[in-house]
Amino acid sequence: MTATNKNAVDKGSYPHFMLKEIMEQPEVLRRTLAKGIASIEQGQLSPEYGDLRLGKYQKVLVLACGTAYHAGLVGKYFMEKLARVPVTVEQAAEFRYTDSFVDPDTLVLVISQSGETGDTLAAMREAKSKGGYLVAITNVAGSTIAREAHRVINTVAGAEISVASTKAYMAQLATLYLLGLQLAMDRGRLGFKDAVPYLKAMKKIPEQVEQLLAEQATVKEWAGRLAGNEHAFFLGRGLDAAVAMEGSLKLKETTYIHAEAYSAGEFRHGPIALIEEGIPAVILATQPELVGYTVPVMEELKSRGAWIIGILGADTGQAADCCDYRMILPATLPEFTPMPAVIPLQLLAYYTACARGNDVDQPRHLVKSVKDVK
Ligand code: G6P
Numbered sequence: 001m002t003a004t005n006k007n008a009v010d011k012g013s014y015p016h017f018m019l020k021e022i023m024e025q026p027e028v029l030r031r032t033l034a035k036g037i038a039s040i041e042q043g044q045l046s047p048e049y050g051d052l053r054l055g056k057y058q059k060v061l062v063l064a065c066g067t068a069y070h071a072g073l074v075g076k077y078f079m080e081k082l083a084r085v086p087v088t089v090e091q092a093a094e095f096r097y098t099d100s101f102v103d104p105d106t107l108v109l110v111i112s113q114s115g116e117t118g119d120t121l122a123a124m125r126e127a128k129s130k131g132g133y134l135v136a137i138t139n140v141a142g143s144t145i146a147r148e149a150h151r152v153i154n155t156v157a158g159a160e161i162s163v164a165s166t167k168a169y170m171a172q173l174a175t176l177y178l179l180g181l182q183l184a185m186d187r188g189r190l191g192f193k194d195a196v197p198y199l200k201a202m203k204k205i206p207e208q209v210e211q212l213l214a215e216q217a218t219v220k221e222w223a224g225r226l227a228g229n230e231h232a233f234f235l236g237r238g239l240d241a242a243v244a245m246e247g248s249l250k251l252k253e254t255t256y257i258h259a260e261a262y263s264a265g266e267f268r269h270g271p272i273a274l275i276e277e278g279i280p281a282v283i284l285a286t287q288p289e290l291v292g293y294t295v296p297v298m299e300e301l302k303s304r305g306a307w308i309i310g311i312l313g314a315d316t317g318q319a320a321d322c323c324d325y326r327m328i329l330p331a332t333l334p335e336f337t338p339m340p341a342v343i344p345l346q347l348l349a350y351y352t353a354c355a356r357g358n359d360v361d362q363p364r365h366l367v368k369s370v371k372d373v374k
Contacts, residue, residue, distance in 0.1 A: 018162035026206040032174040043195035055186035057107035064111035067165040073242035075176035082184035095123035102130035113168035114369035115143020208330040212343040223351030234261040236284035247345030254353035277305035286313035286337035298322035
């Protein structure tokens with residue numbers, strides 16, 4: 001985005017674009033759902049999804065960088081579960097070092113907010129040369145990635161100015177969920193009627209996100225304590241591990257705190273040696289069938305001196321006892337918790353960066369879109 005364009009988008013009454021963009025997410029979700037759903041009662045998506053005719057693809061490859069890559073990881077869980085199709089999510093910068101199995105039966109999802117990221121573009125060109133069918137999910141209509149893909153789904157997040165991506169991630173998540181539903185329907189794994197409960201649950205997410213955005217004062221309190229630390233861990237299992245990666249990236253980008261994300265299980269195989277008195281751990285435990293495995297890890301962390309911020313699901317309250325601070329998410333389907341769960345993580349990064357006096361919208365060493373390939 002040029003300086004002129006940047007000035008054309010106003011911060012309004014917000015001190016930073018990042019906070020403004022975080023607060024815009026309910027609206028972004030509403031727009032995405034209005035554009036993507038034709039009829040909830042008939043379990044029907046709009047032609048933008050319906051006309052893709054995804055039934056013939058035997059595998060899915062996701063190519064993306066940074067936050068968009070993390071959205072792809074969430075998409076993988078949903079698509080594999082509902083559509084029963086193998087999904088590989090590749091960091092675009094690594095893709096060219098692999099001799100990947102792309103062929104005309106491969107649906108390639110290219111996710112990029114800017115549509116101009118050099119690594120993503122290079123990876124998609126390679127996948128295209130091998131015959132893959134490319135569907136781009138981008139936030140900038142007419143961008144290079146949009147132009148070079150076979151089909152495009154435009155995310156409708158609106159211009160994102162803050163370098164740390166928030167609302168574009170949310171739009172990517174909602175788009176991937178809709179795409180996952182369409183894929184499952186096209187592959188005959190999900191009847192139209194079976195899609196209805198998913199669409200109904202999605203329709204409630206904007207309001208649930210609003211509820212969480214109203215909890216800013218709580219997150220600000222956590223941020224006050226976190227700001228004094230130089231290391232932090234983000235842990236979760238399953239879908240929560242994917243969201244932990246995004247929470248960790250947000251914190252790194254805006255606060256320069258060394259933040260690491262692990263699956264709660266893998267964390268025990270080495271990294272737990274780093275836990276010492278006073279280390280903060282942000283633990284996501286939103287999945288009812290996994291919380292029983294996460295609680296013992298939380299207990300172990302606490303016994304070794306960590307302090308814990310818990311992001312918990314409506315049905316995973318048993319994890320609450322292990323937390324120093326907690327936020328309970330509004331009830332939704334376990335598949336959809338990444339959308340509400342990322343809200344406190346984005347706010348945490350934002351308020352911690354403010355508490356540390358950082359340039360929130362333009363963190364050091366970062367640019368909004370890395371166009372070159374190194
Ligand atoms: C840069 C930004 C990240 C972003 C990544 C991918 O590294 O600093 O915030 O997630 O690019 O950008 P894209 O525009 O392709 O989504």
